[in-house]
Amino acid sequence: xxxxxxxxxxxxxxxxxxxxxxxxxxxxxxxxxxxxxxxxxxxxxxxxxxxxxxxxxxxxxxxxxxxxxxxxxxxxxxxxxxxxxxxxxxxxxxxxxxxxxxxxxxxxxxxxxxxxxxxxxxxxxxxxxxxxxxxxxxxxxxxxxxxxxxxxxxxxxxxxxxxxxxxxxxxxxxxxxxxxxxxxxxxxxxxxxxxxxxxxxxxxxxxxxxxxxxxxxxxxxxxxxxxxxxxxxxxxxxxxxxxxxxxxxxxxxxxxxxxxxxxxxxxxxxxxxxxxxxxxxxxxxxxxxxxxxxxxxxxxxxxxxxxxxxxxxxxxxxxxxxxxxxxxxxxxxxxxxxxxxxxxxxxxxxxxxxxxxxxxxxxxxxxxxxxxxxxxxxxxxxxxxxxxxxxxxxxxxxxxxxxxxxxxxxxxxxxxxxxxxxxxxxxxxxxxxxxxxxxxxxxxxxxxxxxxxxxxxxxxxxxxxxxxxxxxxxxxxxxxxxxxxxxxxxxxxxxxxxxxxxxxxxxxxxxxxxxxxxxxxxxxxxxxxxxxxxxxxxxxxxxxxxxxxxxxxxxxxxxxxxxxxxxxxxxxxxxxxxxxxxxxxxxxxxxxxxxxxxxxxxxxxxxxxxxxxxxxxxxxxxxxxxxxxxxxxxxxxxxxxxxxxxxxxxxxxxxxxxxxxxxxxxxxxxxxxxxxxxxxxxxxxxxxxxxxxxxxxxxxxxxxxxxxxxxxxxxxxxxxxxxxxxxxxxxxxxxxxxxxxxxxxxxxxxxxxxxxxxxxxxxxxxxxxxxxxxxxxxxxxxxxxxxxxxxxxxxxxxxxxxxxxxxxxxxxxxxxxxxxxxxxxxxxxxxxxxxxxxxxxxxxxxxxxxxxxxxxxxxxxxxxxxxxxxxxxxxxxxxxxxxxxxxxxxxxxxxxxxxxxxxxxxxxxxxxxxxxx
Numbered sequence: 001x002x003x004x005x006x007x008x009x010x011x012x013x014x015x016x017x018x019x020x021x022x023x024x025x026x027x028x029x030x031x032x033x034x035x036x037x038x039x040x041x042x043x044x045x046x047x048x049x050x051x052x053x054x055x056x057x058x059x060x061x062x063x064x065x066x067x068x069x070x071x072x073x074x075x076x077x078x079x080x081x082x083x084x085x086x087x088x089x090x091x092x093x094x095x096x097x098x099x100x101x102x103x104x105x106x107x108x109x110x111x112x113x114x115x116x117x118x119x120x121x122x123x124x125x126x127x128x129x130x131x132x133x134x135x136x137x138x139x140x141x142x143x144x145x146x147x148x149x150x151x152x153x154x155x156x157x158x159x160x161x162x163x164x165x166x167x168x169x170x171x172x173x174x175x176x177x178x179x180x181x182x183x184x185x186x187x188x189x190x191x192x193x194x195x196x197x198x199x200x201x202x203x204x205x206x207x208x209x210x211x212x213x214x215x216x217x218x219x220x221x222x223x224x225x226x227x228x229x230x231x232x233x234x235x236x237x238x239x240x241x242x243x244x245x246x247x248x249x250x251x252x253x254x255x256x257x258x259x260x261x262x263x264x265x266x267x268x269x270x271x272x273x274x275x276x277x278x279x280x281x282x283x284x285x286x287x288x289x290x291x292x293x294x295x296x297x298x299x300x301x302x303x304x305x306x307x308x309x310x311x312x313x314x315x316x317x318x319x320x321x322x323x324x325x326x327x328x329x330x331x332x333x334x335x336x337x338x339x340x341x342x343x344x345x346x347x348x349x350x351x352x353x354x355x356x357x358x359x360x361x362x363x364x365x366x367x368x369x370x371x372x373x374x375x376x377x378x379x380x381x382x383x384x385x386x387x388x389x390x391x392x393x394x395x396x397x398x399x400x401x402x403x404x405x406x407x408x409x410x411x412x413x414x415x416x417x418x419x420x421x422x423x424x425x426x427x428x429x430x431x432x433x434x435x436x437x438x439x440x441x442x443x444x445x446x447x448x449x450x451x452x453x454x455x456x457x458x459x460x461x462x463x464x465x466x467x468x469x470x471x472x473x474x475x476x477x478x479x480x481x482x483x484x485x486x487x488x489x490x491x492x493x494x495x496x497x498x499x500x501x502x503x504x505x506x507x508x509x510x511x512x513x514x515x516x517x518x519x520x521x522x523x524x525x526x527x528x529x530x531x532x533x534x535x536x537x538x539x540x541x542x543x544x545x546x547x548x549x550x551x552x553x554x555x556x557x558x559x560x561x562x563x564x565x566x567x568x569x570x571x572x573x574x575x576x577x578x579x580x581x582x583x584x585x586x587x588x589x590x591x592x593x594x595x596x597x598x599x600x601x602x603x604x605x606x607x608x609x610x611x612x613x614x615x616x617x618x619x620x621x622x623x624x625x626x627x628x629x630x631x632x633x634x635x636x637x638x639x640x641x642x643x644x645x646x647x648x649x650x651x652x653x654x655x656x657x658x659x660x661x662x663x664x665x666x667x668x669x670x671x672x673x674x675x676x677x678x679x680x681x682x683x684x685x686x687x688x689x690x691x692x693x694x695x696x697x698x699x700x701x702x703x704x705x706x707x708x709x710x711x712x713x714x715x716x717x718x719x720x721x722x723x724x725x726x727x728x729x730x731x732x733x734x735x736x737x738x739x740x741x742x743x744x745x746x747x748x749x750x751x752x753x754x755x756x757x758x759x760x761x762x763x764x765x766x767x768x769x770x771x772x773x774x775x776x777x778x779x780x781x782x783x784x785x786x787x788x789x790x791x792x793x794x795x796x797x798x799x800x801x802x803x804x805x806x807x808x809x810x811x812x813x814x815x816x817x818x819x820x821x822x823x824x825x826x827x828x829x830x831x832x833x834x835x836x837x838x839x840x841x842x843x844x845x846x847x848x849x850x851x852x853x854x855x856x857x858x859x860x861x862x863x864x865x866x867x868x869x870x871x872x873x874x875x876x877x878x879x880x881x882x883x884x885x886x887x888x889x890x891x892x893x894x895x896x897x898x899x900x901x902x903x904x905x906x907x908x909x910x911x912x913x914x915x916x917x
Contacts, residue, residue: 030072030073041066044142047144054142055097088102091100092468108640141216142218147222156196156226158197158223158224158226162176162208162227169364173261189359201219204218214228250639253636254285254647255690261336268811277334277358282757283813285795286341300341300709301353301788307622308354311329311358313467313482315512315513328424330426336359337357338357339354339356343633347516347530350657352653352682352683363430364385370916371396373912373913378398379399379401381398397426398423399421399424400421435472436472455495455496456492464485475520477520478518480498488508491505495547496887498550503543503544505542506539511535513532514533526573529570530568532566535562540557543556558595561592562590562591563580564590564656565590570583571884582635590675592624592626593624595618597618598678607728631651636649643695644692646691647688649688650688655681655806656682658679659672668793673729686710700749711737712738715734717734736769739783742762753802757797758795763791768782787818793813793814805858807856810851813850814847815848821841822843823835847884852874854873868916870912873910880905883902885902
């Protein structure tokens with residue numbers, strides 16, 4: 001060391017030169033030789049031997065070297081010598097936290113209480129203030145994790161739990177990423193993650209999809225645990241932006257998986273300003289709908305009933321309100337959404353096309369939060385928070401209060417004379433018992449009631465509840481057991497004529513039990529296994545007279561009951577750094593049981609009243625028909641390099657429940673039917689191939705997936721089929737095969753003021769009457785388009801952040817018109833005029849195009865304030881296009897005339913006020 005440096009150190013010890021400011025360090029002195037090492041290593045050595053903790057920008061100090069010898073010097077003296085002549089400054093507080101800044105020292109002209117320890121804080125306000133400080137600096141604190149283990153060299157395992165700092169709930173699908181080795185992990189639905197890293201110093205980046213980036217600096221000595229809380233409003237690092245979706249898109253072996261959180265969904269314009277789960281997934285490639293005001297959605301050419309919709313383990317049969325204008329999920333109580341179009345996890349089954357898993361919130365365990373929103377048509381309110389130690393809850397409700405929307409829909413339609421209302425409520429409860437047990441309760445209920453004219457009223461409702469128990473046996477094995485009950489029912493009250501007044505009802509109930517296990521076999525294998533059991537109880541329909549003057553004859557279709565049980569085993573196998581495979585199998589047992597009476601027909605001829613030769617009655621619990629078989633799931637990823645990968649997947653599925661409908665979309669009057677001796681379970685398989693790549697340091701993401709699906713035992717209907725109150729439905733249905741194929745392209749921009757994505761989907765969905773079907777052959781047994789065959793679909797989603805508080809969003813949607821069967825000629829037969837229709841679905845309604853616009857105005861981003869608010873203002877169907885929902889024909893004065901029905905034929909402005917406090 002030079003004479004000048006020694007003199008400087010002496011002078012600094014007794015005076016101030018303006019380079020730093022020091023608070024008492026309890027006399028702690030440092031002695032040692034630091035010969036030409038990096039500042040990062042210097043800080044690590046000081047932290048390992050003292051109580052000091054450093055906070056600095058690793059990149060800014062990457063070129064700074066330390067070449068100094070210390071003997072009984074204070075840290076302030078040493079740092080002054082290191083930074084002499086540079087632009088770096090430092091500040092040391094009472095808690096021995098060392099903050100390195102560039103250009104100007106950290107301003108310590110704060111309230112004296114600002115840097116007090118938590119123990120010195122006596123009021124709740126002071127506690128919150130201290131927590132705010134810790135949040136700001138925790139990203140640069142060095143965490144020394146694990147204990148040195150001589151038996152292990154080279155790598156160590158880091159585990160932990162990721163929770164939301166806002167509400168304390170586990171964060172599913174967050175990325176934990178280490179940039180140097182390009183090592184990453186994804187948190188599961190419990191918020192747990194596991195990542196393997198070389199021992200030593202690392203910087204971890206953590207992000208929930210749609211949120212801001214967090215970071216943690218760690219010194220990994222051995223296997224360790226690091227729990228992380230993510231704050232939505234934290235300021236992200238300017239030099240690093242990470243999207244969990246794009247990282248997992250390249251790294252995970254599963255294909256066709258899309259994840260959205262509520263922050264992403266808020267940026268998409270929706271009907272009347274309501275954040276909407278179903279409308280959000282419709283912006284993703286491969287997901288389509290047959291038109292506006294449609295309840296269901298179609299995935300990769302599948303029917304709407306081929307989607308399993310789960311809400312915290314419960315099955316939702318009708319996921320909509322107000323005949324499809326709103327989804328059934330209150331956005332304030334939704335944490336995230338997972339859509340599996342392919343690569344469905346082995347623990348899920350029962351549907352052919354997809355699984356939509358909606359994850360609800362369980363509340364903030366630290367403080368009470370109230371949220372709500374007031375729009376032109378709906379209002380909502382929710383509250384969540386702690387109920388005691390280790391206990392949290394969330395409770396919410398939503399409802400309508402106006403029928404004004406129906407008055408501005410398409411002119412001269414029944415909608416304008418109607419009325420509609422709905423409500424839904426949620427209750428989620430979580431209780432942590434010790435370190436190894438968590439109990440959860442979920443309750444959900446909804447009800448819709450509407451009419452298109454004063455004489456006929458429709459109503460339907462969902463009721464769901466379940467109780468779950470999660471137990472952690474050890475670090476490797478965990479178990480989740482869930483028991484629950486789901487129900488869906490609808491009814492129609494017709495009072496057009498007192499003598500014909502009626503009350504019609506339908507109901508389906510299911511009781512279920514699930515036991516899912518996750519076991520980390522070793523560093524390369526993670527096993528999932530378990531058993532699921534399901535009991536169906538279905539009331540196909542009943543009609544009764546309404547009022548004393550009604551002469552309607554009561555009728556009830558026989559109830560149906562069935563049991564479905566499945567066992568499964570899957571493995572996530574990391575073969576090497578390039579190849580990861582996810583494979584597994586399910587075996588499903590299904591039994592259709594009594595009490596019931598089954599019709600018996602002649603073999604080899606169509607099932608008609610003429611071929612009916614008898615019937616057989618079965619007692620309660622007696623097996624009428626059984627089906628069973630395996631389902632296979634396998635998908636693999638090959639990493640070409642750090643920014644691209646290819647994937648290949650294959651899966652099979654079975655479905656034992658069918659939706660009987662003549663509509664392209666789900667309607668409240670549709671009937672569900674269980675597989676029985678005459679109606680076999682649906683079966684399908686799918687093969688998929690995909691390529692994924694990121695560009696310009698992950699600024700852009702591109703993917704393309706191609707797929708082909710085969711389906712058997714689908715249901716179509718004979719001409720003139722009657723579905724409601726039909727005791728012999730097998731006489732009205734046709735056994736049908738299906739196939740679907742297509743390609744999905746996605747280009748996403750993840751960074752910058754302008755973000756969003758554009759997707760293009762080419763998809764075909766075709767049906768053909770099965771060769772073994774002895775009844776009529778639709779279109780002479782040739783392939784024909786299904787009701788939801790829409791070959792071309794383009795979606796554009798853009799969001800421009802003008803500032804942190806103001807952004808604008810634009811959504812454009814184009815799709816091919818869906819198929820339709822049209823009358824093409826008239827002829828005389830038997831002295832009367834008849835209409836000749838084209839082949840099934842030989843024509844199409846006009847193509848669909850819509851443009852939506854919205855502005856999102858946030859309140860200020862102060863962490864500590866009474867209430868946080870935002871406004872959503874925009875226009876749905878900005879161009880006022882009269883997109884057809886359906887085309888129908890009605891005779892007028894003996895002439896058959898065609899009409900086009902448009903639900904939203906005019907631009908619809910909306911404004912919604914959202915608040916949280």
